[in-house]
Amino acid sequence: xxxxxxxxxxxxxxxxxxxxxxxxxxxxxxxxxxxxxxxxxxxxxxxxxxxxxxxxxxxxxxxxxxxxxxxxxxxxxxxxxxxxxx
Amino acid sequence: xxxxxxxxxxxxxxxxxxxxxxxxxxxxxxxxxxxxxxxxxxxxxxxxxxxxxxxxxxxxxxxxxxxxxxxxxxxxxxxxxxxxxxxxxxxxxxxxxxxxxxxxxxxxxxxxxxxxxxxxxxxxxxxxxxxxxxxxxxxxxxx
Numbered sequence: 001x002x003x004x005x006x007x008x009x010x011x012x013x014x015x016x017x018x019x020x021x022x023x024x025x026x027x028x029x030x031x032x033x034x035x036x037x038x039x040x041x042x043x044x045x046x047x048x049x050x051x052x053x054x055x056x057x058x059x060x061x062x063x064x065x066x067x068x069x070x071x072x073x074x075x076x077x078x079x080x081x082x083x084x085x086x
Numbered sequence: 087x088x089x090x091x092x093x094x095x096x097x098x099x100x101x102x103x104x105x106x107x108x109x110x111x112x113x114x115x116x117x118x119x120x121x122x123x124x125x126x127x128x129x130x131x132x133x134x135x136x137x138x139x140x141x142x143x144x145x146x147x148x149x150x151x152x153x154x155x156x157x158x159x160x161x162x163x164x165x166x167x168x169x170x171x172x173x174x175x176x177x178x179x180x181x182x183x184x185x186x187x188x189x190x191x192x193x194x195x196x197x198x199x200x201x202x203x204x205x206x207x208x209x210x211x212x213x214x215x216x217x218x219x220x221x222x223x224x225x226x227x228x229x
């Protein structure tokens with residue numbers, strides 16, 4: 001468990017704290033001229049990149065699990081309640 | 087659970103938390119950027135009503151169904167409604183915010199090119215909602 005909490009702490013320091021800091025950094029001064037189209041569409045493309053990456057990983061993991069843990073897989077191990085008479 | 091290691095799951099959890107934090111921070115930052123109005127932005131009061139838009143400039147001049155602005159300047163819209171919910175949309179500049187009775191919503195933009203753009207209502211507001219349109223004219227600076 002120590003390793004896990006240490007790992008989460010490192011992730012927190014490396015990723016979450018800078019991300020939150022980044023969001024708060026600019027304060028409340030008046031805004032600058034900007035192209036809202038660029039800001040909004042950039043955000044959209046970043047979000048889509050994350051969404052498709054996560055979607056690929058999750059669906060890939062599910063497909064692999066279904067393939068790997070099917071009953072007919074050469075390395076399948078029956079559980080105790082399934083018996084051993086294969 | 088002897089012989090079973092669950093560290094991949096914890097890494098998975100950590101990665102998900104990190105991604106969510108990053109996504110949230112990016113969205114937060116984008117929202118902060120587009121919501122902070124420049125100090126020299128001119129205010130235009132936008133009134134939505136069934137089924138047309140009225141625009142009132144700082145000097146008191148009013149326009150109905152069309153809006154003239156100058157290129158390279160920032161404008162802050164204060165959007166109100168006199169009857170039902172509408173939604174003020176300039177699609178080409180990604181301006182979209184609801185017009186709600188009893189409430190003033192604000193949004194700003196700075197047109198960067200001379201041209202004409204559609205203004206439309208994006209909240210179904212009654213029989214002639216489909217024709218609650220206007221035109222944005224972005225012109226060269228007069229002065």
